Amino acid sequence: MKRFILSSKKYYFSLVVLLCLLVGAGNSVQGQVTIVSDGLNSSTSLFTLSNGAYYTGSSATGDRPASSPFAIEGTHGRGVTNATATLTSNSNINTSNYSNITLSLRLAAFSIGSTANGVDATDYVRVEISPNSGTTWYNTVQVVGNNNAYWAYSTGTGNASTPYDGNTTTVQFAPDAGGNRIADGYSTITITSLPATSTLRVRITMLNNANSERWVIDDFKITGITSTPFGIKVMVRLLLTVLPGMMKQQTILMQSVLPVLFLWFQILLITIHLLVFPMQISRC
Ligand SMILES: [Ca+2]
Ligand SMILES: [Ca+2]
Numbered sequence: 001m002k003r004f005i006l007s008s009k010k011y012y013f014s015l016v017v018l019l020c021l022l023v024g025a026g027n028s029v030q031g032q033v034t035i036v037s038d039g040l041n042s043s044t045s046l047f048t049l050s051n052g053a054y055y056t057g058s059s060a061t062g063d064r065p066a067s068s069p070f071a072i073e074g075t076h077g078r079g080v081t082n083a084t085a086t087l088t089s090n091s092n093i094n095t096s097n098y099s100n101i102t103l104s105l106r107l108a109a110f111s112i113g114s115t116a117n118g119v120d121a122t123d124y125v126r127v128e129i130s131p132n133s134g135t136t137w138y139n140t141v142q143v144v145g146n147n148n149a150y151w152a153y154s155t156g157t158g159n160a161s162t163p164y165d166g167n168t169t170t171v172q173f174a175p176d177a178g179g180n181r182i183a184d185g186y187s188t189i190t191i192t193s194l195p196a197t198s199t200l201r202v203r204i205t206m207l208n209n210a211n212s213e214r215w216v217i218d219d220f221k222i223t224g225i226t227s228t229p230f231g232i233k234v235m236v237r238l239l240l241t242v243l244p245g246m247m248k249q250q251t252i253l254m255q256s257v258l259p260v261l262f263l264w265f266q267i268l269l270i271t272i273h274l275l276v277f278p279m280q281i282s283r284c
């Protein structure tokens with residue numbers, strides 16, 4: 001009867017290679033990934049637009065904040081002045097194969113053509129979530145102004161962050177006062193714990209009511225962690241449990257009560273060994 005025999009040193013080397021492959025595979029399927037994104041650079045892939053405009057370049061020296069970019073990603077952001085603008089998902093977003101699903105969006109508020117304007121308590125940027133293709137919308141987070149407040153993407157450091165909770169009560173964030181805002185200049189909006197569904201949709205509404213007020217948003221993303229198939233989890237855990245014993249007592253394992261597992265494992269090892277040492281397999 002012919003069979004392959006691996007020397008102990010090469011056997012262990014093959015074990016290590018296999019372990020690295022398994023650990024690498026485990027890590028690769030669990031990383032944070034971008035599910036969808038939209039840079040709003042003079043076009044949009046995710047939204048149907050109503051009102052508003054694309055803005056590029058920077059504010060003027062006489063604006064507030066002065067000489068600050070209208071885009072934080074790419075060339076353009078999407079903004080509104082003296083109107084209500086909406087961005088509504090143009091199709092379902094499939095998040096069903098992910099966990100830790102998070103929406104993020106950047107936001108800046110300007111006084112345009114004036115040093116004394118900015119957004120007020122009645123001006124807002126609102127993000128609504130629909131888990132069912134737009135049948136039901138849940139008003140999830142809202143950033144408002146306060147007495148002519150303004151901030152740039154880089155100088156406002158606040159993060160208006162809240163988990164999605166599937167109710168219609170919005171979580172609101174507002175600066176404490178007007179003028180230039182830093183810690184409570186909410187330049188990031190984050191919604192965590194979004195549902196895993198094939199029918200997720202997002203609606204963003206920006207409103208202000210003066211020609212010297214402007215909201216601008218950019219860099220829309222939904223990210224998540226890829227769910228690991230249960231079989232891979234079991235396989236990785238099982239092999240990581242078994243491997244140390246194999247390294248010490250190969251002979252015992254060969255006579256163990258796990259012949260099916262061992263046969264499968266041996267086939268993998270021989271395959272790797274053939275790849276690594278193609279000319280050094282001996283026969284008897
Ligand atoms: Ca952009
Ligand atoms: Ca206003």
Ligand SMILES: [Ca+2]
Nearest residue numbers: 118119120148
């Ligand atoms: Ca104002």
